[in-house]
Structure formats: structure tokens, C-alpha cells
Amino acid sequence: MKSIKVFAPATVANVVCGYDVLGFAVNAPGDEVTMNLVDKPGVRISKITGDDGRLPLDASRNTVSASVQHYLDHVKRNDVGVEIELHKKMPIGSGLGSSSASTVAGLFAINTLLDDLLTVKELVPFAMKGEELACGYGHADNVAPALLGGFVLIRSYNPLDIIKLPHPDNLHAAIVFPEVDVPTRDARQMIRSKVFLKDAVTQWGNIAGLVSGLFMKDYDLIGRSMTDVLVEPTRSILIPDFYKLKEIALAEGALSFGISGSGPSVFAFTKEEETAAKIVAKLQQHLNKLNIGSQTYVSAVNNQGPKVIG
Structure with a gap:
């Protein structure tokens, strides 16, 4: 095989209370990478589409090419020649693992072209290198679920210990991306470096x-456990009308509501797709009243992760 096209999914990281240790993959949106082996x-990187010129073509500065290297x-295998086309199919800076999806698609593509020299799980550290380049910190709560699919726990970073978790089959995510700018680096810098023990105990529970x-x-235990006393109180300041959006989602039947990754995307868990669809419609309607554009997605948990599409 000399050429391949791969899709990798967006992810919801942190999952409210699990800062840097929990994440899950969704069916849409996601990114696509076309990769060719050359002499x-x-x-x-030969081409990037869908990024409005925001991403570097310089292979040393792009998360996809740097991770592949x-x-x-x-x-x-530095005898190998690789040309990459990156097709952004999801918004940059959305809090949905945009850099992660691109990086994972590239790593899955090169590993497949080279006859799976590594297991998918063994690709995680290389994807983390991409996250380090993108936001200054090599966390795994986006890249691990994007690679492995499903719901993922990062029990430890040193040594890296990743566990795939089960979940209810009908669990759905209602996701809304308000089109405001919340850079991941800035959002991380807002977080307190020290916390009260009583808050840590609440978070652990x-x-x-x-x-x-x-x-x-x-479902009820999932819903009542999704409370964040450490990060959300600070990061919610960056998201327009966050607590009103939360109120609307819960009134429409959401099990929980919180920030996806570093934001500004927000998400709610529901027991079924129909409720999730109602919630994203109501949240988008509220943002429209604030003259804020938004993109919405409804998805079950994506258990597959990356896939070959061409």
C-alpha cells in the first residue's frame, strides 16, 4: 500500500470532573489525513484545507508531521518518504481536540502504511508529542480516546497507564461550540496550581x-458525579452565559453539563439521541439571542476511533 486516507474523531476531554485523566471519542466532527509514501x-506537508491558513505547512511545526517524524x-525508518494532506473537518480551538484528531489521523495512517509496526496503544506517546507542540503540554485525555475509541481513563502519566472504560450503550453527548476564541494555552494558565484539600476530596469522589x-x-450516578469544583469555576468565565446554558440543558433533561476540554465547547450527557438533539437546538437558540454563532453536534460515544476511509 502506497497511499491511504484516514478519519480520526473529535473528543471530549476532562469530562467535567476528570481534568487531564478522562476523555471520550465522538462520531462527529473529526479530521482527515491523506498520506502518500514517496521515494x-x-x-x-503538501496541502492543508479547511484551516483558513492558520496551520503551518512547515513539517517541524505542524502537529501531524512532527508526530509522524x-x-x-x-x-x-527514516528511509521512508511521506507526503501529507491534512483536511480540517472540524473547528480549530473548539475544545474538541482539533489538533489531537489531526495528529491521530496521521499516526494511524503511517502505522497502517508500514504494516502496523506498533499497536494503536503504543502510538499514544507520539500523539502526546503533537499535543505538546500544539498547547505546550503533552496530555493524553484527547489523543488516547481518539486513538483507542470509547471512554478512556489515564490512570498515570509516569509511567503512562491507559484504561478503556465501559459505558451505557445509549449514552449520548449534546455538543455546542460557541464561536468565540479560547486558546488552550491561555485556558490552562488560568487554572490554580494549588487547591484546598476539601475541594480535592470532593473532586476525587x-x-x-x-x-x-x-x-x-x-445514568443517575453518572449525572450526579459530574461536578467540577476545581477547573470549571475559572474556565466558565471564558464561555458566554455558561451557567444559563447549563440551566437550559438540565431543564431539557440533560444528565449533566460541562465544558469540553478547555472550551469554549460545552456538552451535556443524555440517555438518548432525541433529548440530545433538543438540547443542542435550545442552546443554539439562546446563543443566537446573544448574537453568537455556534456549531452543534449530537453523538453517541465512538468506540472505534480512527478508521481508513480511502
Whole structure:
């Protein structure tokens, strides 16, 4: 095989109370990478679409090409020539793992072209290198679910320990991306470096409750565990009318409501697709009243992760 086209999904990271340790993949949106093996060694980006000129064509500065280069260095295949086309099918800076989806698509593509020299799980550290380039910190709560699919817990970063979690089959996410700018680097810098022990205890209990609810397929336990006392109080300031949006979602039947990643996207969990569709419509209607454009998505948890589409 000399050419491949891969789709990789968007992700919701943190999942309210699980800052940097929880994330899940969704069916849409996502990014696509077309990759060709060529005779001339090295990694090059030949084309980027859908980014409005915001992403670098310089292979050393782009998360996709840089991660692919790390991969080739590791497997000792620097004799390989790679040309990459990146097709952005999701908004940049949305809090839905835009850089992660691109990076994962590229890594999955090169690994497939080279006959799966590594397992998908072994690709996670290379994807984390892409996140480090994108936002200054190599976290895995976007890239791990994008690669593995499903709901993922990062139990430890050193050593890296990733666990795929079960979840109720009908669990759906209602996602709204308000079209305002919240750079990930800036959002991370707002977070307190020290927290009160009583707040940490509350957060630990909620994370344990959420994971237990996923295993038990207990919607009520999932919902009441999704409270964030550490990060949301600060990051919510950056999201227009966050608490009003939360009020609307819960009134429409949401199990929970919170920020996706570093924002500005927000999401709600529901027991079924119909309720999720009603929620995104109501939230979009409210944002329209504030003269804020938005994009909406309704999705079950994506258990597959990246896939070959051509």
C-alpha cells in the first residue's frame, strides 16, 4: 500500500470532573489525513484545507508531521518518504481536540502504511508529542480516546497507564461550540496550581463516582458525579452565559453539563439521541439571542476511533 486516507474523531476531554485523566471519542466532527509514501525520504506537508491558513505547512511545526517524524525515528525508518494532506473537518480551538484528531489521523495512517509496526496503544506517546507542540503540554485525555475509541481513563502519566472504560450503550453527548476564541494555552494558565484539600476530596469522589457509574451503567450516578469544583469555576468565565446554558440543558433533561476540554465547547450527557438533539437546538437558540454563532453536534460515544476511509 502506497497511499491511504484516514478519519480520526473529535473528543471530549476532562469530562467535567476528570481534568487531564478522562476523555471520550465522538462520531462527529473529526479530521482527515491523506498520506502518500514517496521515494524521497523525509516528512512533508503538501496541502492543508479547511484551516483558513492558520496551520503551518512547515513539517517541524505542524502537529501531524512532527508526530509522524517522531514515529519514524522510533521505528528506525527514516528511509521512508511521506507526503501529507491534512483536511480540517472540524473547528480549530473548539475544545474538541482539533489538533489531537489531526495528529491521530496521521499516526494511524503511517502505522497502517508500514504494516502496523506498533499497536494503536503504543502510538499514544507520539500523539502526546503533537499535543505538546500544539498547547505546550503533552496530555493524553484527547489523543488516547481518539486513538483507542470509547471512554478512556489515564490512570498515570509516569509511567503512562491507559484504561478503556465501559459505558451505557445509549449514552449520548449534546455538543455546542460557541464561536468565540479560547486558546488552550491561555485556558490552562488560568487554572490554580494549588487547591484546598476539601475541594480535592470532593473532586476525587466525583471522579470515582463517574467511573463507577460508567461500569454500572447507572445514568443517575453518572449525572450526579459530574461536578467540577476545581477547573470549571475559572474556565466558565471564558464561555458566554455558561451557567444559563447549563440551566437550559438540565431543564431539557440533560444528565449533566460541562465544558469540553478547555472550551469554549460545552456538552451535556443524555440517555438518548432525541433529548440530545433538543438540547443542542435550545442552546443554539439562546446563543443566537446573544448574537453568537455556534456549531452543534449530537453523538453517541465512538468506540472505534480512527478508521481508513480511502
